[in-house]
Amino acid sequence: MPKDSGIGASPKRREDLRFLTGAGKYTDDINIHGQTYVHFLRADVAHATINSIDTSAAAAMPGVVHIFTGADFEAVGGIPCGWQVTDRFGEPMQEPKHPVIAHGTIRHVGEIVAAVVGETLEQARDAAEAIVLDLTEKPAVIDMKAAAADGSTKVHDDLTSNICYDWGFVEENRDAVDQAIKDAAHVTTLELVNNRLVANPMEPRVAVGEYSRSDDMHTLHTTSQNPHVIRLLMGAFVLGIPEHKLRVVAPDVGGGFGTKIFHYAEEAFCTFAAKAVNRPVKWTSTRSEAFMSDAHGRDHVTKIELAMDADNNFTALRTETYANMGAYLSTFASSVPTWLHGTLMAGNYKTPLIYVNVKAMFTNTVPVDAYRGAGRPEATFQLERVIDKAARERGVDPIALRRQNFVTEFPYATPVAVEYDTGDYEATMAKLEEIADIGGFAARRTESEKNGKLRGLGVNCYIEACGIAPSNLVGQLGARAGLYDAATVRVNATGSISVMVGAHSHGQGHETSFPQVISEMIGIPEDQIDIVHGDTSKIPFGMGTYGSRSLAVCGSAMVRAAEKVINKAKKIAAHLLEASDADIELKDGQFSVAGTDKSVAWGDVTLAAYVPHNYPLEDIEPGLEETAFYDPANFTYPAGAYACEVEVDPDTGKVTIERFSAADDFGNVINPMIVSGQVHGGIAQGVGQALLENCAYDEDGQLISASYMDYAMPRADDLPFYTVDHSCQTPCTHNPLGVKGCGEAGAIGSPPSVVNAVVDALQSGGKNVTHIDMPLTPSRVWDAMNNA
């Protein structure tokens, strides 16, 4: 029988009540007395020298409070990058200053050139139109390979080239991999593009800066996935505000998908300007601004080679990628194509030799950073596509080829520096074959052919590294922060509990699932437990939510804090029951003395902690509140197998997804319904990438997919009903909950199966198509069919 509470139950998401009834409180709902509005004048050219900015006419316009330009920010720091990557030659990456407002040079369309603070937004906008810019345009650097060539225009004149870094991993394997590829019985090569995406959370970014002169306190309300990270980056690196004078609040956030991890110029601006004009300053992004100022995702151009012996055992893998950084390094930009990508290149397979080369390129485009999956989708896509191509070239079944090369023994140390603690790839593949009814495919294909459609089946595996990560390890790899998390379990006198967590919920349902864990541990109802998050003044500390780390890392901190609480409560119970604490057991909210019928309820113990009349004051303090920080011993490694079945209309090239199945191993599952929801959403975004979404620039650096008229988001009728399963569970061995993380799996695991399926369909129709770059729009599929 399914449980109805605690771990493994699927209570409905309590936060949905307020989200679905319009009672959520988002940053844009925050309006402060005396508030002003900022309108950013954004560059409409990709690359130019700013000769002068004349704001005099604008400053005289009605309602203008103040106009800021790059000169006003010369003295403050640039927007920092949180990860220092060291290149193949042992040199640090090139790291240009990322100014809050462009100063001297414009480097991408959408970059802030001036900021008008006004009494009303419309007045600020009116005034912005009166600002006179004198620019000298320069050629735009857009194509990554051209950007790498000698003599290319440089995005940053003060750097030696447009190459941020040329990274090799594992550099010592380079020659051995080259040799193995030379010696191989068969090598499959594939060149591909991992298309650039715009995350498009439903809620655009918003920032409200506030300054209190009475106590010199700055407050930033912002749409962030990690308020403490923003406090750290903005306070320490940009504005020089110490933590105790800076509060960052991220209330309800309407989706992030990675793009709200990063510290953005608009946040620093509103915080800075609020003090400068001594009034609150508010910015609400329009959707158009979001397209040209939210960090974009993906954008890799890759060549991958898979070497095999005569028996189709994988012997070596080599990949070369150009990764777009955009014009400046966003917060985690440098880590995405390196440590979040290269370390995953082994996938689910025991390929003994792997070499990954990544050239990170500056271009005159919006900065590119983590987007749902971040690096891992790029790794999975190329690997699972090249395996599929190899299977065709060798004339073997793609599932069998994968199986033959699976890692089967754990722990498994990959040749790319990570150690998988547990997994069972055979189990998820077998589960996939069952839920996807792979056996019934041939009949379904015949049926489709009768209707004039080509039907294809695509399968892939994936592995991801989640729960980032052991701080000492990421420190060695260049992270400029620790990646632990923290939680405070505050038990109130009557026994109800507030848990202050460093994770931030913006769609993940923490407010529902985290209490399930505490409820399970203590045995009190979930509605006695609340989660508090998103405010640096309320929570102990936290690195936030991304990389499927909330439950694995912050949930572990919460468990540790709850254990401390329970230990203390047992001491109190022992006192009340006149027993020894070693004999106290906690079950269903009752403390009892083992082997006796003596017991005391949770609420009586918590009351005693706050009304300590009968209390061991000489041994323990009153109160019942504990904090724990948790630093994981390893990443977690969710893995799975996905299958997609498509129909292709041979007349138009239109692809429809007929079936989609996902068999995931997330370790232990706290709330299966929420996990399914996460997989559903991830698949929607993965299918979006595979079939629809494409962020495109023209050669002048104009964003040509700058609105929903041209940027295609997946809609409900683009997607089938999914079959998702997470019953294969190999619990993580190193965190207390045995959980692995599920937030990104769908986005990582789905694009290759979609493309594999379309290639399969076209081949079944006699078209010699081996690859099509995403998104597989009707026109691209039709072009591929007609050029084959």
Added chain:
Amino acid sequence: MYAFDIERPSTIADAVTALQGEDAQALGGGQTLIPTLKQRLAAPSKLVSLSGIGEMQGVCVGDDGAVCIGGATTHATVSREAAAHYPGLAALASHIGDPAVRNRGTIGGSLANNDPAACYPAAALASGATIVTNNREIAADDYFQGMFATALDEGEVITEVRFPVPQAANYQKFLQPASRFALVGVFVAKYADGVRVAVTGASENGVFRWAEAEAAFSADFSASALDGLTVDADGMIADLHGSGAYRAHLVSVNTKRAVEAAS
């Protein structure tokens, strides 16, 4: 948006008067105009809303059997009220945009705007419709004059559109994946005196009639009549969503499908 005044007249005459003012502009359902204003790409001093004009609302059948649609009638209303009289037209209306767009957007606004990817222009041209304005009647063949260009004069209001009802008709819309306007849309209408075929979404000159297909279908109203006929890829729109050659190909595909589905 820039500031503007708004008037909401209740008669065509008052609307026409209100539109005399400098920089005044008609407001239909606002589905095109309001986003344009929000982007500050237009700066009318006055908007004259047509939605309160009763004589421009609704669907009726004229003495000559033509379906007459008031210029301020929403797509949603057309999809309901024209269904019994001209199902092909009603079906087209029911697939414009999403419910919110259909509940606001109007036939007059769509035809006045003449977006090269809009649906109604194909229906109007293929039906040989008459665009009735406050001071004249314009044949569809004379009305459409290229992308976003029409025969309308400044301040002229589309008060009604009259569609002769064909024996059989169908509209095939191949969706542009992002906007879900027509990447290519083809409307085929069979009348006693011949077949008309109008294509939207494809040409750099906006909606057009495909004369060769019309001749072929007038002789033989079947998909196979189209065999061997193609439109020239030159002059077709090429963008992120498809090349000129692809659009030209889709013209043939959609035309065949429209003939097969015509009822």
